[in-house]
Amino acid sequence: MRICVIPVKEFQNAKARLSALLSPEERAELALAMYQDVLDVALKTTYLARILVVSRDRVALDIAERRGALVFEEDGSHGQSAAVELAAQIAYRLGASALLSLPIDVPLLTAADICALWSRLADLQSLHGAGASLAVMTPARDGRGTNALLRCPPDSLKCRFGLDSLERHVWEATTHEVIYDLYENPRLALDIDTPEDLMAFLAHGRPGRPSPAPMGSPDDLGNSSPAVATRTYLALQAMGIWQRVY
Numbered sequence: 001m002r003i004c005v006i007p008v009k010e011f012q013n014a015k016a017r018l019s020a021l022l023s024p025e026e027r028a029e030l031a032l033a034m035y036q037d038v039l040d041v042a043l044k045t046t047y048l049a050r051i052l053v054v055s056r057d058r059v060a061l062d063i064a065e066r067r068g069a070l071v072f073e074e075d076g077s078h079g080q081s082a083a084v085e086l087a088a089q090i091a092y093r094l095g096a097s098a099l100l101s102l103p104i105d106v107p108l109l110t111a112a113d114i115c116a117l118w119s120r121l122a123d124l125q126s127l128h129g130a131g132a133s134l135a136v137m138t139p140a141r142d143g144r145g146t147n148a149l150l151r152c153p154p155d156s157l158k159c160r161f162g163l164d165s166l167e168r169h170v171w172e173a174t175t176h177e178v179i180y181d182l183y184e185n186p187r188l189a190l191d192i193d194t195p196e197d198l199m200a201f202l203a204h205g206r207p208g209r210p211s212p213a214p215m216g217s218p219d220d221l222g223n224s225s226p227a228v229a230t231r232t233y234l235a236l237q238a239m240g241i242w243q244r245v246y
Helices: 024-043 058-066 080-093 111-128 165-175 195-202 226-238 241-245
Strands: 002-008 050-055 070-073 098-101 134-139 146-152 179-182
Touching (some): 002 080, 024 058, 024 111, 024 226, 050 058, 050 080, 058 070, 080 098, 098 111, 111 134, 111 146, 134 165, 146 165, 165 179, 195 226
Parallel strands (some): 002 050, 002 098, 050 070, 134 179
Antiparallel strands (some): 098 146
16 A cells, blocks of 8 residues: 655645735635645546545645545644654554655646656666665755655655755655655646746646647656646636736
C-alpha cells in the first residue's frame, strides 16, 4: 500500500502573498478551486496510492470524504511540514510503504505527472533494492522550493518545507544517506504563490482557448490544456482576473 497526501491550509488564510491582486474572499475561492483540481487529478491515480487529505478546514475534508479519499482532521494549524509528518505516522499505521506529498497550488498537475513520480521511485528501487531509503523531489520553478516529495519509507527523511526547502531536503537526504532523485516537471513546478506565479499560470491560456505556449516536459507528456485546471481557470475568470492584469 502507498499513500498520496494532500495537506490543506484553511482556505480563509490561504495565499496571503496574492493580496495585491486578490481580496481575502477571492484568495479563499482560488485556494478551494486549486485544491479541487489537484484532488480530482490525484483521485485518478488511486490504483497507485490511496489519497489522504490532512487539514483542519472542514470544507476541504468534506469534499475529500465525499470523493472517497481518506481524511484526517488536524487539531490546529501547524504548517505543511507538520501535516506531512503526521501523514507519515498515519501511513505507518496503515502499513504503507511510501508516501507522496502534493501541494494544492499546482493546478496544472496531470495524472501522468503523478504516475511519473511513482515510476521514478520504482526506478530507484530497481537500482538500489526495495529496502533502500529513497526520495524523489520536484523543485519549484524558482529552483528553491520543493513541490512534490515522495519518500520510501514514509519517513525516509525529515520534511523541511518552507524557504529554500529543496536545499534543505537535499541536505537531509545526503546527511542521512537517503538516495534521492530530482524530478523536474514544469507543470508541477508552477505553484501559485505570488502575482508573478499567477501571471505565469495565466500565460498558458484561458477557458475555451488553446494554450499559447507549450509547457513541455522531460517525459514528453505534451501540452497542458486549460481543461486540466478547470476549476482554477473558471474561478479566476469569474473574478475578472484577465481584465485586471492585461
